[in-house]
Amino acid sequence: MPESNTIEDTSGFEAWRVKNHKLLAKRGPKSRGRQFFESFASIILMVFVIRSGVAEAFRIPSQSMENTLQIGDFLLVNKFLYGMKSPDWIGIPFTKAGVDLPYYRLPQVRGPRQGDVIVFKYPGDPSLNYIKRCIALPGQTVLIKNKHVFVDGTEMILPKEGFLSDRPMRPEGYQEYGIVPSGAGNADNYGPVKVPPDNLFMMGDNRDNSGDSRYWGFLPLENIVGKAEIIYLSCDFDTPFYRFWEFIRWNRILRLIR
Numbered sequence: 001m002p003e004s005n006t007i008e009d010t011s012g013f014e015a016w017r018v019k020n021h022k023l024l025a026k027r028g029p030k031s032r033g034r035q036f037f038e039s040f041a042s043i044i045l046m047v048f049v050i051r052s053g054v055a056e057a058f059r060i061p062s063q064s065m066e067n068t069l070q071i072g073d074f075l076l077v078n079k080f081l082y083g084m085k086s087p088d089w090i091g092i093p094f095t096k097a098g099v100d101l102p103y104y105r106l107p108q109v110r111g112p113r114q115g116d117v118i119v120f121k122y123p124g125d126p127s128l129n130y131i132k133r134c135i136a137l138p139g140q141t142v143l144i145k146n147k148h149v150f151v152d153g154t155e156m157i158l159p160k161e162g163f164l165s166d167r168p169m170r171p172e173g174y175q176e177y178g179i180v181p182s183g184a185g186n187a188d189n190y191g192p193v194k195v196p197p198d199n200l201f202m203m204g205d206n207r208d209n210s211g212d213s214r215y216w217g218f219l220p221l222e223n224i225v226g227k228a229e230i231i232y233l234s235c236d237f238d239t240p241f242y243r244f245w246e247f248i249r250w251n252r253i254l255r256l257i258r
Contacts, residue, residue: 056226058119058129064204064211065131067161068117073252074233075131077119079226083108089127096127105222112137112200112221114151117228117257120202124216131228132202132212132219133159136195144190144214146172147207159258162205180217187214198222231255 060073088103122128149156176186199218204210234252
C-alpha cells in the first residue's frame with residue numbers, strides 16, 4: 001500500500017478546531033435576518049467611529065468664508081489632526097434635547113496654525129458649528145488698521161479667494177457696538193488685542209460680512225472640531241435640481257481648502 005503524504009495534526013489547536021466545528025454545526029447557520037442585522041450594526045459602528053474620531057462631513061450655510069468657501073459647499077473635516085475627541089453630547093438628532101458627556105481628547109498630530117480653516121463649536125452656543133480661518137495663536141497680538149490685519153506686526157494677507165466689500169470704512173477711534181473686547185474699536189480698525197492662552201483668534205475670509213472673534217471673542221481650543229481639508233461636493237441651491245449639470249458646481253469638486 002502506498003504511503004500517505006498527509007501529516008496528521010495532533011496539536012491542541014487542531015483538537016480545539018474539531019471540537020468547536022462540531023459545536024457550530026449543531027447550532028446551524030445564522031438566519032438571513034441575523035446576518036443582515038450584524039452587518040448593518042457593524043456598518044453603523046464603523047461610521048460612528050469614523051465620524052466621531054477621524055472625519056466628518058459639513059455643509060457651508062453662510063457667506064462668511066466667501067469666496068474660499070461658498071454656500072452649498074460640502075466639506076470633509078479632519079478630526080484626527082488636532083486630536084480625536086470622544087463624543088461630548090448624546091441626544092435626539094436635529095434637536096437640542098440631550099445631555100452633555102464627559103469626554104477625552106487623544107494626543108494631537110499637530111496644533112492649529114495660522115491660516116488653518118477650522119470647524120469649531122460656537123462659544124455662544126456649542127450646539128452650532130462655525131467655520132473660520134485661524135488668524136492668531138495664543139500669545140499673539142492682533143491689530144486691524146484700515147481693514148488690513150496685522151499679527152505681531154506682520155500683515156496677514158487676505159487669502160486669494162477672500163473678499164472685501166466696497167462699504168464705507170469705519171474710521172479709527174469709532175467704537176462699534178458689539179465689538180469684543182469692549183473699547184477695542186471697530187471691525188475695520190481694531191485692537192491691538194492679545195490672544196490669551198489656550199485660545200485662538202478667528203476671522204472669516206469675507207472679512208466685511210463675518211461674525212467672528214471681533215464680535216464674539218476668542219475661541220477656546222477645547223471647542224475645536226477639526227481642520228477643513230477638502231470640498232467633496234458643491235451645489236448651487238438657486239438652480240433647480242432637475243438641471244443637475246448646473247445644480248452641481250463641477251469645478252469645485254475635490255478642491256483642497258487652502
